Amino acid sequence: MKTLTPTVLGPLSDIPPGEGRTYAVDGEMIAVFRLRDGSLRAVSAVCPHKGGPLADGQIDNSIVVCPLHLFAWDLATGCSQSGQAPINVYPVREDEGQILLGE
């Protein structure tokens, strides 16, 4: 995991269940997903394959599927399921209704 200064990204209600939204943090673009099991995941927003916007992808409780060519990455580890480069993952959690990125 990459370390980041803890940052409040906004209310949890900004992300509908099962979807993702992109946030700019420290000059990096980070996609935060709200899984249907209630937990949050944060990964780099740019697909390493051909730059697809990962926050526009579809997710389940473990993977995100990039909308451009449908390659998939594990949301917890950042590992690709299709032989692509891995993506960065960041610590993220909910804190009193707010999305808190970083340790």
Next chain:
Amino acid sequence: MTQRLVVIGNGMAGARTVEEILARNGDFTVTMFGDEPYGNYNRIMLSNLLAGVETEEGIFLNDLAWYQENGITLNAGVKVERIDAQAKVVHDSTGVATPYDKLIIATGSYSWTPPMKGVHHPKRGYHQGVFAFRTLDDTRGMIRYARDHERAVVIGGGLLGLEAARGLQNHVSHVTLLHAMGHLMERQLDPKAGQMLQASVEGKLGIEVITNAMTTEILGKDRVTGVKLKDGTVIECDVVVIAAGIRPNTEMVANSGLPVERGIVVDDQMRVEGHPDIYSVGECAQHRGNLYGLVAPLWDQAKVLADHITGRNPDAAYHGSKLSTKLKVAGIDVASMGLIAPESDDDEVIVYNEPKKGVYKQLIIREDVLVGAVLVGDNSKAASLIQHFDRGTALPEERAELIFDIGGPAGEVSPAEMADDAQVCNCNGVSKGAICGAVSAGCKTVGGVMDKTRAGKGCGTCKPLVQRIVEWANGGAAEEDPAASWYVPGVPMPKPELMEAIRRYELKSVSAVFDKLVPGGEHDAKSKMGLASLLKMMWADQYIDERDARFINDRVHGNIQKDGTFSVVPQMKGGVTTPAELKRIAEVAEKYRVPMVKLTGGQRIDLLGVPKEQLPAMWADLDMPSGYAYAKSFRTVKTCVGSDFCRFGVGDSTALGIAIEERYQGLEGPGKMKLAVTGCPRNCAEAYVKDLGVVAIDGGKWEIYVGGAAGAHIRKGDLLTTVGSADEVIRLTGRFLQYYRENANWLERTYAFVPRIGIDRIREIVVDDADGIAAALDAAVDEAVQAYKDPWKERAEPVTPGQFRTSLPLTVLPQVPVRA
């Protein structure tokens, strides 16, 4: 201890060597220099780029991210100007000195220009309109220039010249190929084969070929107007491409005092003679007197060098490569290996010649060993010949077996017969053994094996063979995959059972399906879209719409493009519009600075390149309904002019097309549905190749065709029935579409669905109502039609928070070309 490795040259050999070193976990900090301002791309594919069958992104092997991830410092666009072997540093064009512990020189070749008057312009390098064919920049320049010109001359009738000529045909109307020698590809082909190839190139491709053509001068003052040959002939042209050969890039190396003859002299470990810490690979290296100009030998060299330098196998040795090529030259099969002419009276020569078909085969055999072969027009036996040639194995008594398939399955090497180390993918040097290894390591799909081994990821010609080997390694007939019958991969049920269960438990949302029907309740991203489509079809307005179950296209009602922007396609029923609508579209396009306005194949106007956050405002300004250019749904009804205006028209195709589109707009399905109505059998609206096509015939009748396609798959539709009125067409259209919606597999288009069920059976159900379900189908489609809502109305109030918020990264994305 970590050593500093510097690599000069970021081409195919340099980058491949680094990949091989990384794969062996070599302990190096790597710095690479590349004269070209890019990551590493597949130079072979420049031919395809020129021919328009490959895109620029498609040819990159390693993009800049790859260098970053592997901790490689890439100095792209930086030329190394001197090597100081004494001090162990390289000096580059920016004035920086970089020290190394180990150095690899992989500077490749440059395109050689034969002496000709007027080829260079004193100020500009090449004369305007003259191009070499070696780099991405060359190719880009050539395409840009050729687009606006008419006649091209290619100088050089070798492999590269032929590829260039073929590719240029894509951009100019007339191409002449000049070759200084007596026949094409004289180094790989004997005269007979060369003539055969020439006949095919001229006859099949329409490229004019002139042999024995010595070009002496490029004509034209400011830019090219023609070329002049030694015999005085002038050939007018406005583009000239020089593909007359290559020379190794060794000047800098020689000036640095390293041993250079024709190329940089290396030993069997690819070490530069007399310099234990300097290596060279690729086209610039001279090994045992030989230079190699194809990638396969470079891969072998890269492996040896990597084994040696990482200490994995310090004694690894390169023994040279036997050169064989098997390719499609400008669409014609050619293979060549070893000798092209007998060298002694004892050499056995076997020739087969069938000029009419353009087939020619010649073998040269010495003491029962294959020492040379040339094939033109039929490469079916090339793989086994190359194997005999490489290994020097004993040949069959029956020599004809070498050039023909006698008995066995036509034109295919069987995987079982192939030796383990037989090379399958010649671009990436992947053996049969490596493919089988990937399969036994658990990779059962062809795509998976390709990803893992890179087999088939070069020029792609070996893909069918890769597939056969994967199937064979899987145990002959490809394993029966139980999941193959499931409707979606994450719910273990075929469609009828799944629909049954959905109805029984009244499951109205996608997550309800996962929770109830999947053991363990595991959700599956790749199944969501298919389930959403199915549930919407089954429950119409009772369906509980979870937005995350939709693909991004259906979440924002636009088609996502390669750069993450979207397209806006307003509805234009039957392709009919009005001046007022056109004006409005034009104004919106201008207001939002839409980068491209394009007419689609479905007769609508496509506004491409729209950022997500602008979609609602644009829809509001357009104030037109959505044209559904993004969903797995009913798309368009293409129409011809028909009896309204056309002098041949026998039916009012335009009116009927509009009526059908009005009724079934937005209808979801397992795949997209494209329709057409045409006013007479002249078929101007291409109705025979649509999911459902209607053709007016004389006597006020209409024919209905189903299951046609003209996309990645091409199929003429089957005649469902002929009816006497437009109303009947509309009714049967709905009934057929509903039957398809209920029974097709997810993503199964009608061109697969109709043949699977059989047109006779479909006719029984849809037209003759043999199963007694016609009324139910009609009612169901009617309900779906009633539930229709224009999705673009969602613009005023986002359905979910941030529905139209950008997901685009700040980093640079591939640029989509913007045409003025």
